Amino acid sequence: xxxxxxxxxxxxxxxxxxxxxxxxxxxxxxxxxxxxxxxxxxxxxxxxxxxxxxxxxxxxxxxxxxxxxxxxxxxxxxxxxxxxxxxxxxxxxxxxxxxxxxxxxxxxxxxxxxxxxxxxxxxxxxxxxxxxxxxxxxxxxxxxxxxxxxxxxxxxxxxxxxxxxxxxxxxxxxxxxxxxxxxxxxxxxxxxxxxxxxxxxxxxxxxxxxxxxxxx
Amino acid sequence: xxxxxxxxxxxxxxxxxxxxxxxxxxxxxxxxxxxxxxxxxxxxxxxxxxxxxxxxxxxxxxxxxxxxxxxxxxxxxxxxxxxxxxxxxxxxxxxxxxxxxxxxxxxxxxxxxxxxxxxxxxxxxxxxxxxxxxxxxxxxxxxxxxxxxxxxxxxxxxxxxxxxxxxxxxxxxxxxxxxxxxxxxxxxxxxxxxxxxxxxxxxxxxxxxxxxxxxxxxxxxxxxxxxxxxxxxxxxxxxxxxxxxxxxxxxxxxxxxxxxxxxxxxxxxxxxxxxxxxxxxxxxxxxxxxxxxxxxxxxxxxxxxxxxxxxxxxxxxxxxxxxxxxxxxxxxx
Numbered sequence: 001x002x003x004x005x006x007x008x009x010x011x012x013x014x015x016x017x018x019x020x021x022x023x024x025x026x027x028x029x030x031x032x033x034x035x036x037x038x039x040x041x042x043x044x045x046x047x048x049x050x051x052x053x054x055x056x057x058x059x060x061x062x063x064x065x066x067x068x069x070x071x072x073x074x075x076x077x078x079x080x081x082x083x084x085x086x087x088x089x090x091x092x093x094x095x096x097x098x099x100x101x102x103x104x105x106x107x108x109x110x111x112x113x114x115x116x117x118x119x120x121x122x123x124x125x126x127x128x129x130x131x132x133x134x135x136x137x138x139x140x141x142x143x144x145x146x147x148x149x150x151x152x153x154x155x156x157x158x159x160x161x162x163x164x165x166x167x168x169x170x171x172x173x174x175x176x177x178x179x180x181x182x183x184x185x186x187x188x189x190x191x192x193x194x195x196x197x198x199x200x201x202x203x204x205x206x207x208x209x210x211x212x213x214x215x216x
Numbered sequence: 217x218x219x220x221x222x223x224x225x226x227x228x229x230x231x232x233x234x235x236x237x238x239x240x241x242x243x244x245x246x247x248x249x250x251x252x253x254x255x256x257x258x259x260x261x262x263x264x265x266x267x268x269x270x271x272x273x274x275x276x277x278x279x280x281x282x283x284x285x286x287x288x289x290x291x292x293x294x295x296x297x298x299x300x301x302x303x304x305x306x307x308x309x310x311x312x313x314x315x316x317x318x319x320x321x322x323x324x325x326x327x328x329x330x331x332x333x334x335x336x337x338x339x340x341x342x343x344x345x346x347x348x349x350x351x352x353x354x355x356x357x358x359x360x361x362x363x364x365x366x367x368x369x370x371x372x373x374x375x376x377x378x379x380x381x382x383x384x385x386x387x388x389x390x391x392x393x394x395x396x397x398x399x400x401x402x403x404x405x406x407x408x409x410x411x412x413x414x415x416x417x418x419x420x421x422x423x424x425x426x427x428x429x430x431x432x433x434x435x436x437x438x439x440x441x442x443x444x445x446x447x448x449x450x451x452x453x454x455x456x457x458x459x460x461x462x463x464x465x466x467x468x469x470x471x472x473x474x475x476x477x478x479x480x481x482x483x484x485x486x487x488x489x490x491x492x493x494x495x496x497x498x499x500x501x502x503x504x505x506x507x508x509x510x511x512x513x514x515x516x517x518x519x520x521x522x523x524x525x526x527x528x529x530x531x532x533x534x535x536x537x538x539x540x541x542x543x544x545x546x547x548x549x
Contacts, residue, residue: 085337
């Protein structure tokens with residue numbers, strides 16, 4: 001997959017992802033400050049615009065960096081900055097290569113998760129986006145045959161979202177709710193799952209493993 | 217709570233507006249957000265930019281050190297809370313003169329989080345950043361965990377020296393090295409007598425009875441290591457000085473800069489009573505006071521109390537402190 005194909009694939013995915021904005025905003029209303037819906041809708045729109053403006057000759061890394069910058073600038077939320085930082089970290093995996101190699105996908109996802117973990121001083125079990133990101137990245141890296149990896153990642157993310165539902169939030173505004181956060185579904189982790197599902201729905205017709213790329 | 221304020225929620229924006237109206241020749245807001253303030257001449261082409269930031273309620277800390285020979289910009293949080301990463305980014309973009317930007321601020325979780333996020337976003341904008349944290353509060357962690365200490369009044373030395381280094385044309389790495397060097401040789405300890413009342417909640421920042429003092433208090437009223445009967449100025453000065461001298465391993469023949477800082481509600485007279493004894497105590501140990509600052513450099517609204525900072529001096533550090541500088545709140549030379 002070269003930069004031009006990746007560009008088109010991300011735009012197809014974002015068009016689907018943005019339909020989940022209301023759902024994510026409602027989840028965030030219960031657990032956070034309610035701005036995740038706006039973050040996703042503004043962020044996806046800005047990323048789409050930035051991707052359309054890129055030349056066809058852009059490398060995959062340039063495509064990802066354009067998304068990161070657009071996402072960060074679209075709205076001043078912490079989540080947007082964390083996602084931009086994750087994409088920036090992940091983009092280093094891609095180097096200056098003109099194409100994305102299938103084996104880079106899992107590493108990209110893992111590096112992105114590690115970036116958010118480091119920046120946000122959070123781990124799996126803190127009831128954050130990481131509860132979906134780390135299991136999905138591990139599934140991408142460890143599933144054989146590789147053709148099954150993407151579906152395994154979705155299952156792992158889904159499982160992470162469900163498991164963390166019963167946990168108490170320890171990070172961000174949600175932590176102020178303390179035990180009242182138990183039983184509520186984490187909006188960030190759900191957003192990541194919806195991203196993977198959107199990617200599958202719009203880009204996985206031929207069963208080829210494509211690049212999973214982090215976005216809320 | 218007795219304060220001269222309007223709407224508590226408008227407090228920060230309104231005092232920032234006041235500062236901007238009072239000093240339009242020195243300071244400006246680069247965009248629409250009053251929570252970002254930069255030097256009037258920003259960006260200075262070819263010069264390393266220095267951005268700081270943190271919670272409000274500490275004037276002159278943070279905002280007061282934006283000026284010539286000092287810092288280039290500041291991101292302004294609510295009272296005692298961190299600015300946002302996008303405010304840090306906006307300050308970064310406004311001061312970038314193509315030589316990179318140093319983030320120099322106090323070691324507090326929220327500030328670290330938001331500044332770190334800003335480093336990523338700055339990189340996406342093609343701006344190189346470095347980060348140096350103020351961590352001079354010796355009461356907050358023991359020496360072996362010095363990297364985890366909080367940043368308090370002593371960061372002023374780093375602002376002054378790094379600002380002078382940037383102004384003379386040092387590179388980003390050199391300016392960062394100057395800031396690190398100063399912070400490594402700075403130690404601060406405070407004593408609190410009366411809490412501040414937070415304008416938004418009307419609640420005191422800590423509880424302390426009328427006859428007590430808290431030694432090692434933080435700049436937001438964080439608990440210290442000793443709470444006890446209020447002692448005399450001489451005893452307080454001696455206790456703090458001894459702790460700082462030990463922390464910096466200062467010995468006879470050493471040279472220092474001294475900062476006696478008021479927390480907001482302590483009169484200047486009391487600060488000079490403290491300085492008198494600090495100076496004596498240092499002289500008794502054979503340590504020379506080559507530079508001193510007595511006044512309000514890092515406050516906590518109307519908290520009563522003071523902090524003492526020592527910076528171990530050499531010729532380079534002293535020259536950087538003595539270089540000319542000017543902001544609405546700070547002047548040298």
